[in-house]
Amino acid sequence: MTFSTALEAKFEKLLNSYPPGRKRAALIPMLLFAQDEVGAITGEVVNEIAGRLEITPLQIDEVVTYYSMLHREPRGKHNIQVCTNVSCLLVGGAELLEHAERKLGIRRGESTADGQFSLEEVECMGACSWAPALQVNYDFHHFVSPEKLDRLIDGLRKAH
Amino acid sequence: MADLVTLTIDDRTVTAAPGTLVINAARAAGIEIPAFCYYDGLTLQAACRMCLVEVERMPKLQTACTLPVAEGMIVQTESPKVVEARKSMLEFLLTNHPLDCPVCDKGGECELQDMVFRYGAGESRFTEIKHHVDEKQFSPVVFFDAPRCILCYRCVRICDEGMGVGALGVINRGAVTEIGPNMGDHLVCDECGMCIDICPVGALTSGAYRYKTRPWEMEHIGTICAHCSNGCKTTLGVRNDRIIRGNNRDRSGINGEFLCIKGRYAFDFTDHPERLQSPLMRKGGELEPVSWAEALAAVARRFLEVKERGGRLGVIGSNRTTNEENYFLQKFVRQGLGSNNIDHHRTGDVAALISALAGTTGALASTADLYSAKAVLVIAGDLAQQQPLLSFQIRANYRHHGCRVYVVTPGPVREDKYAAKSVRAATGEELAAVEGLRDELRKESELVILFGDAVRGEAVRRLVALGDSFGIPVKYVCLVDYSNSRGAADMGLFPDLLPGYEPAQTPGMTMPEMLAAEDLEALWVVGANPLKAAQLGSQYAFVVVQDLFLTETARRADVVLPAASAYEKTGTVTNVCGEVQRLKRAIGVMGAKPDLEIFGLLSKEMKINAGLWHPDRVFDEIRRSVRGYNVPLPVLATGGAAPAVPLNGHIPLEARPDLIRSANDTLFTSGSLGRYSKSLNSVMEAPGGLYRG
Ligand code: SF4
Ligand code: SF4
Ligand code: SF4
Ligand code: FES
Ligand code: FES
Numbered sequence: 016m017t018f019s020t021a022l023e024a025k026f027e028k029l030l031n032s033y034p035p036g037r038k039r040a041a042l043i044p045m046l047l048f049a050q051d052e053v054g055a056i057t058g059e060v061v062n063e064i065a066g067r068l069e070i071t072p073l074q075i076d077e078v079v080t081y082y083s084m085l086h087r088e089p090r091g092k093h094n095i096q097v098c099t100n101v102s103c104l105l106v107g108g109a110e111l112l113e114h115a116e117r118k119l120g121i122r123r124g125e126s127t128a129d130g131q132f133s134l135e136e137v138e139c140m141g142a143c144s145w146a147p148a149l150q151v152n153y154d155f156h157h158f159v160s161p162e163k164l165d166r167l168i169d170g171l172r173k174a175h
Numbered sequence: 176m177a178d179l180v181t182l183t184i185d186d187r188t189v190t191a192a193p194g195t196l197v198i199n200a201a202r203a204a205g206i207e208i209p210a211f212c213y214y215d216g217l218t219l220q221a222a223c224r225m226c227l228v229e230v231e232r233m234p235k236l237q238t239a240c241t242l243p244v245a246e247g248m249i250v251q252t253e254s255p256k257v258v259e260a261r262k263s264m265l266e267f268l269l270t271n272h273p274l275d276c277p278v279c280d281k282g283g284e285c286e287l288q289d290m291v292f293r294y295g296a297g298e299s300r301f302t303e304i305k306h307h308v309d310e311k312q313f314s315p316v317v318f319f320d321a322p323r324c325i326l327c328y329r330c331v332r333i334c335d336e337g338m339g340v341g342a343l344g345v346i347n348r349g350a351v352t353e354i355g356p357n358m359g360d361h362l363v364c365d366e367c368g369m370c371i372d373i374c375p376v377g378a379l380t381s382g383a384y385r386y387k388t389r390p391w392e393m394e395h396i397g398t399i400c401a402h403c404s405n406g407c408k409t410t411l412g413v414r415n416d417r418i419i420r421g422n423n424r425d426r427s428g429i430n431g432e433f434l435c436i437k438g439r440y441a442f443d444f445t446d447h448p449e450r451l452q453s454p455l456m457r458k459g460g461e462l463e464p465v466s467w468a469e470a471l472a473a474v475a476r477r478f479l480e481v482k483e484r485g486g487r488l489g490v491i492g493s494n495r496t497t498n499e500e501n502y503f504l505q506k507f508v509r510q511g512l513g514s515n516n517i518d519h520h521r522t523g524d525v526a527a528l529i530s531a532l533a534g535t536t537g538a539l540a541s542t543a544d545l546y547s548a549k550a551v552l553v554i555a556g557d558l559a560q561q562q563p564l565l566s567f568q569i570r571a572n573y574r575h576h577g578c579r580v581y582v583v584t585p586g587p588v589r590e591d592k593y594a595a596k597s598v599r600a601a602t603g604e605e606l607a608a609v610e611g612l613r614d615e616l617r618k619e620s621e622l623v624i625l626f627g628d629a630v631r632g633e634a635v636r637r638l639v640a641l642g643d644s645f646g647i648p649v650k651y652v653c654l655v656d657y658s659n660s661r662g663a664a665d666m667g668l669f670p671d672l673l674p675g676y677e678p679a680q681t682p683g684m685t686m687p688e689m690l691a692a693e694d695l696e697a698l699w700v701v702g703a704n705p706l707k708a709a710q711l712g713s714q715y716a717f718v719v720v721q722d723l724f725l726t727e728t729a730r731r732a733d734v735v736l737p738a739a740s741a742y743e744k745t746g747t748v749t750n751v752c753g754e755v756q757r758l759k760r761a762i763g764v765m766g767a768k769p770d771l772e773i774f775g776l777l778s779k780e781m782k783i784n785a786g787l788w789h790p791d792r793v794f795d796e797i798r799r800s801v802r803g804y805n806v807p808l809p810v811l812a813t814g815g816a817a818p819a820v821p822l823n824g825h826i827p828l829e830a831r832p833d834l835i836r837s838a839n840d841t842l843f844t845s846g847s848l849g850r851y852s853k854s855l856n857s858v859m860e861a862p863g864g865l866y867r868g
Binding site for chain 2: 071072073074076077080081082
């Protein structure tokens, strides 16, 4: 399988960052970068990376199923991750998540039919001081009220 | 060796080598520290926390399975704090555990049961609904019941490290963590069942055994595997005279914890519906059941006629019958029938090696040597496929001692992965390739060389000369195929060699000569299937076959005598490394007889005196008369392996490379016998192939 030259360059840098025999250490960043480009850790991605790191596809699956930010199925273009851990919960995280479900018409763990949005319930993201917090892909959003969330989603919708 | 460390465990003074783990130091002193995830010889996991101990001046409880001993250390293994911790750990382990012990295969021999019994956790504070996942079939022989799993990862490690397969992994996280197979929903692997044996609970279960019986309802009989030449001890679980299970619970054999699919599952040929249960005699062109008396009388009459006429008679012995049977057979034929026309299917050139090593001592490697040798050279053999135990030993040697492994094979093999050097060499070019490794090999301090059937005849002598030229101690293993291939050679199933490789006065006919001879008057085939690949030249030969099944050869027979299998008799067999071990009868037979008894009854019928035909008596004679076989009886009687070293002064041997032919069995085939094992044929990997890496 072929990746973009930019991604190949990243891989090369990663593979040269670890001592000989420790290639496997590059696994998680490689998966994250590949996921960003391909949209998901597809079977093809697994086999390709397994080959490059000389490990088995099963050893990659162990990692992919362990970390919730790695996924085998494509998610929405905008993956909204709402925190419902203690700090956020205390100031309306759960309500925020429910609001997002209503607004997008999907349940947590699902994607919209047009593939634009997906919604996830996540544990603490280390943004407790600005709770309730959520993340859209890699971007943090702080002190999110239902209204703020509406504006955020509408804005993203309009962007294309 | 560095000075020993002295420490105190449960108020007892204990000494141990530096680096020893507390769990092992305690074990050596007879103090058992409970452990789920720790397993001797595998990498450390420290996942289960069962081995927690209290160490003076250490603020928290420590895992004895990862803690090395230190001078003056004071350890408590059963203090109230420790006991309380274990109880809590067990309460956790039982959170989602189904506690279906009444139907679980492991019930009665389960480490989790034992621990809960010992440390309690009789009550649980968890009132949540248990997380349930349905049982999964990973393969016809491996099943997985996730809720029972305690996540010790022994299975994952034994498969990856011990087997070199790596077919199991850990999927998901937290309470929903599961063991997963390499193909997503099924396994493609060795199907060895090692993961099942090593599982402390009933999470991994055996396709052959699951839900069949309770462990305490079986008798457990430790005997030697009927299949390949490696001679693993398999413990057969027998109930109502049927074998229900093969496993390795006591690990007392030369194979330690190892068994391959054949030793574990392929006992089921014993009650295959096509098993012969009555003698057959050709009447009006068809083979029809007759009584033993009628069959034996007919064979005796025809053999005597041929003998009196001075007609040509050929005998083909077996790679699977016992030493006693092989010895008795050759004696019967040589003394009773006055002929040296006896041979067997030679799957490796053992005689050439014994001859090449004439006059040396200590040049035959044992199974244990493969685990301890500093360097190993594998020539023309796919060990993982054909010599699974030897492959396991070498892998363990590499992991534990950093053994340097050299490989010279025609195609990829499992050893490539960790070999110091792998060379591909076509058949006939092996020695040149070894020559090419000379510089590396000379630098080793010792070497064990294993060679397959491609190295035969004169090449064996050249290989030994090459080995000598390295100037280091070299030991050899001549790879052969079946459970007693080595014993067949040692017991003189040769036209030109008597037991112990003594030369015969007038060499008889070889197997191909017998099969080709148009004037052959009688052919007696014991536990072999030569007509699978060859035609019988003689139109009128009277053919007698002793076997378990109606093989291609048996179909051509005039009389077929049903024989008992290795699991149905006693006697000794000699493995590929020349280690003699004793078979223990696990079950009785229906209508069949052990080959030795058949020989005995025939000798009586023919009024030939070949001696008593009790296995112990015959073995006495072997010990007295066969070079190298004066092995200590207590070793055998206690289930041990005794090396037989039949090294002779000089063996005038005619090199006959043309007579050597490996059966090229894989991990999933076992000559004619393998065809009658349902388990062996049930897995998708069967029949498999050689040199696929
Ligand atoms: S049966 Fe053997 S090879 Fe297959 S998963 Fe279990 S341990 Fe690994
Ligand atoms: S299946 Fe058995 S051996 Fe494997 S992790 Fe679970 S309990 Fe341990
Ligand atoms: S390695 Fe050979 S002797 Fe051992 S269990 Fe397998 S077939 Fe039997
Ligand atoms: S609890 Fe939500 S970010 Fe920490
Ligand atoms: S045996 Fe020590 S943590 Fe499992």
